[in-house]
Amino acid sequence: MKKIEPLLNEIEEEPAPKEKMEIERKELNLPNLNEREVMKHFLHLSKMNYGVDNGFYPLGSCTMKYNPKLLERVAKNEKVAYVHPLQDESTCQGCLEIMYKLEKLLCEITGMDAFSLQPCAGAHGELTGMLITKAYFQYKGEERKNVIVPDSAHGTNPASAKMAGFNVIEIPSKNGRVDLEALKHVLDENTAAFMLTNPNTLGIFEKDILKIAEEVKRVGALLYYDGANMNAILGKAKPGDMGFDIVHLNLHKTFATPHGGGGPGAGPVGVKEYLEKFLPIPRIIEKNGKYYFDYDKPHSIGKVSHFYGNFAVLLKAYAYILLKGKDLKKVAEKAVLNANYLMEKLRKVGYEVPFYGRRMHEFVLSLANLKKRGIRALDVAKRLLDYGFHPPTIYFPLIVEEAFMIEPTEDESKTTLDDFAEAMEKILKEDAETIRNAPYKTPVKRVNEALAAKKQIFTWKDLKN
Amino acid sequence: MEEMLKFLGIKNIDELFEDIPKEIRIKDLKLPPPMEEMEVEKEIRKILNKNKSFFDMPSFLPIIKPHYIPAVVEEIIGRQEFYTSYTPYQAEASQGILQAMFEYQSVICELTGMDCANVSMYDSATALGEAVLMAYRINKKKNILIPKNIFWHKKSVLQNYIKGTNLRILEMDYGEDGRIKIDKDKFDKEDICAIYIENPNFFGVIDNRYEEIKEMKEELKAILIVGTDPLYLAVFNPPSYYNADIVIGEGYFGNPMNFGGPLLGIFACKKEFIRQMPGKIVGLTEDKEGNRAFCLTLQTREQHIRRGKATSNICSNEALCCIAFLAYVAVLGRDGLRKVAIKNMENANYMAKQLEKIGFEIPFKNFFNEFLAISPINAKSLNEKLIEKGIHGGLIIDENKILFGVTEMHTKEIIDFAIEKIGEVLDEEN
Numbered sequence: 018m019k020k021i022e023p024l025l026n027e028i029e030e031e032p033a034p035k036e037k038m039e040i041e042r043k044e045l046n047l048p049n050l051n052e053r054e055v056m057k058h059f060l061h062l063s064k065m066n067y068g069v070d071n072g073f074y075p076l077g078s079c080t081m082k083y084n085p086k087l088l089e090r091v092a093k094n095e096k097v098a099y100v101h102p103l104q105d106e107s108t109c110q111g112c113l114e115i116m117y118k119l120e121k122l123l124c125e126i127t128g129m130d131a132f133s134l135q136p137c138a139g140a141h142g143e144l145t146g147m148l149i150t151k152a153y154f155q156y157k158g159e160e161r162k163n164v165i166v167p168d169s170a171h172g173t174n175p176a177s178a179k180m181a182g183f184n185v186i187e188i189p190s191k192n193g194r195v196d197l198e199a200l201k202h203v204l205d206e207n208t209a210a211f212m213l214t215n216p217n218t219l220g221i222f223e224k225d226i227l228k229i230a231e232e233v234k235r236v237g238a239l240l241y242y243d244g245a246n247m248n249a250i251l252g253k254a255k256p257g258d259m260g261f262d263i264v265h266l267n268l269h270k271t272f273a274t275p276h277g278g279g280g281p282g283a284g285p286v287g288v289k290e291y292l293e294k295f296l297p298i299p300r301i302i303e304k305n306g307k308y309y310f311d312y313d314k315p316h317s318i319g320k321v322s323h324f325y326g327n328f329a330v331l332l333k334a335y336a337y338i339l340l341k342g343k344d345l346k347k348v349a350e351k352a353v354l355n356a357n358y359l360m361e362k363l364r365k366v367g368y369e370v371p372f373y374g375r376r377m378h379e380f381v382l383s384l385a386n387l388k389k390r391g392i393r394a395l396d397v398a399k400r401l402l403d404y405g406f407h408p409p410t411i412y413f414p415l416i417v418e419e420a421f422m423i424e425p426t427e428d429e430s431k432t433t434l435d436d437f438a439e440a441m442e443k444i445l446k447e448d449a450e451t452i453r454n455a456p457y458k459t460p461v462k463r464v465n466e467a468l469a470a471k472k473q474i475f476t477w478k479d480l481k482n
Numbered sequence: 483m484e485e486m487l488k489f490l491g492i493k494n495i496d497e498l499f500e501d502i503p504k505e506i507r508i509k510d511l512k513l514p515p516p517m518e519e520m521e522v523e524k525e526i527r528k529i530l531n532k533n534k535s536f537f538d539m540p541s542f543l544p545i546i547k548p549h550y551i552p553a554v555v556e557e558i559i560g561r562q563e564f565y566t567s568y569t570p571y572q573a574e575a576s577q578g579i580l581q582a583m584f585e586y587q588s589v590i591c592e593l594t595g596m597d598c599a600n601v602s603m604y605d606s607a608t609a610l611g612e613a614v615l616m617a618y619r620i621n622k623k624k625n626i627l628i629p630k631n632i633f634w635h636k637k638s639v640l641q642n643y644i645k646g647t648n649l650r651i652l653e654m655d656y657g658e659d660g661r662i663k664i665d666k667d668k669f670d671k672e673d674i675c676a677i678y679i680e681n682p683n684f685f686g687v688i689d690n691r692y693e694e695i696k697e698m699k700e701e702l703k704a705i706l707i708v709g710t711d712p713l714y715l716a717v718f719n720p721p722s723y724y725n726a727d728i729v730i731g732e733g734y735f736g737n738p739m740n741f742g743g744p745l746l747g748i749f750a751c752k753k754e755f756i757r758q759m760p761g762k763i764v765g766l767t768e769d770k771e772g773n774r775a776f777c778l779t780l781q782t783r784e785q786h787i788r789r790g791k792a793t794s795n796i797c798s799n800e801a802l803c804c805i806a807f808l809a810y811v812a813v814l815g816r817d818g819l820r821k822v823a824i825k826n827m828e829n830a831n832y833m834a835k836q837l838e839k840i841g842f843e844i845p846f847k848n849f850f851n852e853f854l855a856i857s858p859i860n861a862k863s864l865n866e867k868l869i870e871k872g873i874h875g876g877l878i879i880d881e882n883k884i885l886f887g888v889t890e891m892h893t894k895e896i897i898d899f900a901i902e903k904i905g906e907v908l909d910e911e912n
Contacts, residue, residue: 018773019772019773019774021577021773021774022581024584024588025589026588038717038817038820040718041690041717041719042720045593045716045816045820046592047589047592047811047816047819048812048815048816049815049816049817049818050813050815052552052813055554055558058812059582062577062582063561065576065577066563066564066567066575066576066577066579067563067572068562068563068564068565068567069562069566069567070566071563074568076568081568084565085519087522087523089560089565091526091527092740094526094527095537096530096531096533096535097530097533097741098535098739098740099535099537099548099739100534100535100740100741101536101543101546101739101874102546103545103877104534104541104543105865105866108539108869108874109533109534109741110533111529111530111531111533112530112741114529114532115526115530122513125511125512125513126511126513137604137605137608137744137798138604138796138798138799139797140795140797140798141604141795141798148642148645151645171786172784172786172787172788172789172797173785175785175790176785176789176792176794176795177795179646180615180643180646180794180795181645182645183646185789185790221501222501222502224501224503226506227503227505227506250502251511252510252511253499254499254502254507254508255506258508259506269798275565275566275802276565276566276567276568276798277564277565277567277800277803278564278565278567278569278570278576278579278801278805279568279579279799279802280744280798280799280800280802280803281604281743281744281798281799281801281802284798319639320607320638320639321608321639321642322604322605322639322743323604323607323608323635324741324742324743324745325741325742326742326743327740327743328740328741328742328743329740329743330743330744335526336526338513339514339517339525339526340517340519342513342514343510343511343515343516344515345511346511350495350498351483354486354487354490354495358486358489361489361490375500375501377498398572399572399574402574402575407572407575408572408575413786431486454770459574459575460577461573461574461771461773462769462770462773463574463769464573464767464769464775464776464777465767465768465769465770465775466573466777466778466779468767468768469765469766469776469777469779470780472765472766473753474765474766475584475587475597475763476587476598477585478588478597479597479766480766
């Protein structure tokens with residue numbers, strides 16, 4: 018195997034120091050490197066990685082918007098980095114104030130009555146929401162076992178419901194939307210909640226949402242909002258007004274905090290007033306301009322993470338909301354305009370949009386008719402890398418064959434969208450062989466993923482054996 | 483924008499939102515007008531100035547603690563290619579992060595002695611929750627044993643993570659030395675799914691009864707989960723030494739306290755259990771030209787493939803914190819880590835000795851960098867008075883017990899200053 022960049026333990030080591038330390042542990046195979054070698058190594062690695070600043074990153078459902086640099090700067094403050102979570106309230110008023118104010122802002126944006134900032138990611142918010150659901154029905158003395166999700170739902174929805182101990186019932190979609198009849202068919206006194214993202218993962222707004230909410234309430238169940246697609250409706254509509262009882266938001270999507278190569282994110286959970294008492298502890302309260310932790314919540318589900326959530330991420334989201342203010346609705350407007358524009362452009366050059374119609378912030382192509390030429394969505398995705406674009410999300414949602422899920426976000430210019438459409442058009446005209454062997458211009462060529470599962474090399478120790 | 487609207491054949495942007503029922507469409511959010519960047523920075527600085535950081539007021543709180551972070555770590559994770567990117571599903575455009583994660587897994591396995599590690603849970607508390615769920619998938623018995631002395635936050639998180647199962651929590655008491663009582667005959671081996679121990683434990687106490695721990699685990703036919711500290715592992719034997727199956731911990735290397743988040747939940751296990759492990763795993767492979775390459779692997783355990791049958795619902799994790807962890811280890815190296823570990827123990831011991839001199843009792847002497855102290859006066863009133871004197875005391879455990887945390891950042895000057903102030907409070911009280 019040719020090495021593109023050495024592993025840390027393959028870099029030349031510093032000479033060992035002479036003095037010996039008296040310690041219990043004899044063997045510890047970590048290299049002693051000098052700082053210069055370390056910086057060089059990580060710089061090389063960073064150059065083999067595509068970030069949002071490199072260019073267009075239209076991953077559907079992930080909202081890869083630009084991360085304003087101010088957000089990074091405010092979070093580097095020593096009065097964040099070196100503040101301990103268990104400090105006396107009188108010595109961390111700043112952190113408490115930020116959290117309190119952020120909760121209020123999120124309430125206004127979503128139409129909910131109370132927020133907990135404790136969940137560390139979207140899926141973690143879902144789990145928290147499901148635990149609240151469980152606590153609510155226990156409180157009412159009811160045992161409800163089922164959670165319903167549409168077949169277009171994010172995989173985290175059924176996984177979170179399952180983790181909280183619910184049975185998951187998946188209902189089929191009809192023309193890309195919730196099939197109201199199918200929903201009614203499974204709703205009963207055993208239903209604890211219906212989890213829904215709106216707009217859904219096809220980028221389509223569930224326009225029957227008020228009827229859906231009515232049906233869910235009719236059986237006494239809760240309506241759960243997966244906020245992954247909240248970017249589409251900022252300042253345009255509120256989940257609280259649609260009838261949702263619990264929502265989670267992904268601050269790393271909608272509120273521009275960076276994705277960090279997979280995390281950290283933040284997944285605050287908002288509820289309607291009658292569910293507030295179940296939120297995780299501590300709650301933050303304000304009295305005469307001073308902020309306090311309130312642990313005295315006998316109905317609370319308890320804690321879902323070690324302290325109060327990913328504070329540094331929360332702070333970045335707070336900065337973003339201050340930057341945008343009332344103009345948050347312009348975020349949704351531009352995001353939706355960009356998505357519809359790009360969808361029409363791609364249709365024009367010959368791509369198929371299943372359930373064609375108006376979209377919100379994202380849309381899903383089906384590349385199924387390229388299959389007869391021996392080309393798969395994966396191949397087109399890899400070919401896009403050669404044109405300098407990060408590929409969209411592929412093979413999701415599951416209800417679209419050879420799905421190609423595109424979310425341009427509000428930050429991209431018309432020129433970028435045109436360039437992307439042009440690249441997609443060119444690819445369509447290329448011969449199958451060229452596309453199947455892509456990419457050509459990346460640091461490594463097509464990566465053999467099946468081989469990784471077979472080889473099972475997870476550490477440099479495995480590599481030596 | 484006009485041009486784009488025209489292309490879509492619509493007159494104004496509102497037409498794009500017509501699917502939203504009229505009765506729930508809103509005109510405006512009740513938010514302030516947008517602010518200039520300079521104003522936002524000023525506003526946030528103003529609020530944050532109400533905080534007291536370690537540099538304003540040295541604190542001796544345990545659990546997570548202030549550690550020095552070399553400047554190069556910040557520079558590395560400040561690369562936009564790392565911090566703005568998504569989970570590396572497209573391997574060809576993500577080799578940098580994938581290799582860094584492979585190296586992170588390697589470092590975690592070196593430290594813990596385990597065979598494989600995932601690229602993080604949210605924090606050590608959720609890592610514990612996931613570890614117990616994993617143990618339950620492997621060993622379907624009804625009880626888990628945890629130490630009686632466990633941080634209450636962690637226990638609360640654990641209780642939430644097992645609400646979807648029928649698991650019950652049983653507690654192991656601790657003895658006069660502050661270590662758990664290893665009493666394998668007390669529990670029914672038919673019933674124990676997993677044993678969770680902490681080393682160093684909640685009182686900071688080190689446990690080197692390796693053979694006894696191992697025997698208990700083997701006799702009870704339980705999964706052994708060990709919660710540990712990566713710095714401790716630089717100088718003490720790893721949990722593999724006593725046959726741990728799963729190792730978890732707080733990966734604070736290179737990551738500041740940030741008022742408690744983001745943190746990094748370390749999660750490692752034996753290879754035989756890898757298919758039951760939650761979270762993302764990077765594997766080594768080749769590209770089509772035979773170059774060494776990396777990619778996410780064994781993804782059929784995960785929610786985006788397996789949905790309701792996944793090993794966990796986790797999707798976003800703490801990847802960037804893993805890179806900070808790795809960069810910290812890289813720049814300190816084996817010897818640097820060991821030096822920091824020894825410095826932590828020396829400073830903690832110095833602090834404990836000084837406290838003893840002024841009338842505190844230190845019940846458990848064999849600790850790493852946290853220790854329990856019994857105060858001659860009420861712990862709450864001591865802490866309150868200390869704050870007035872510019873020192874933040876430790877974590878109050880009960881009326882007069884305080885848990886202190888000390889690191890390489892608590893220099894002799896800082897400790898002496900704290901001792902002086904504590905002494906003053908004691909004098910005032912008497």
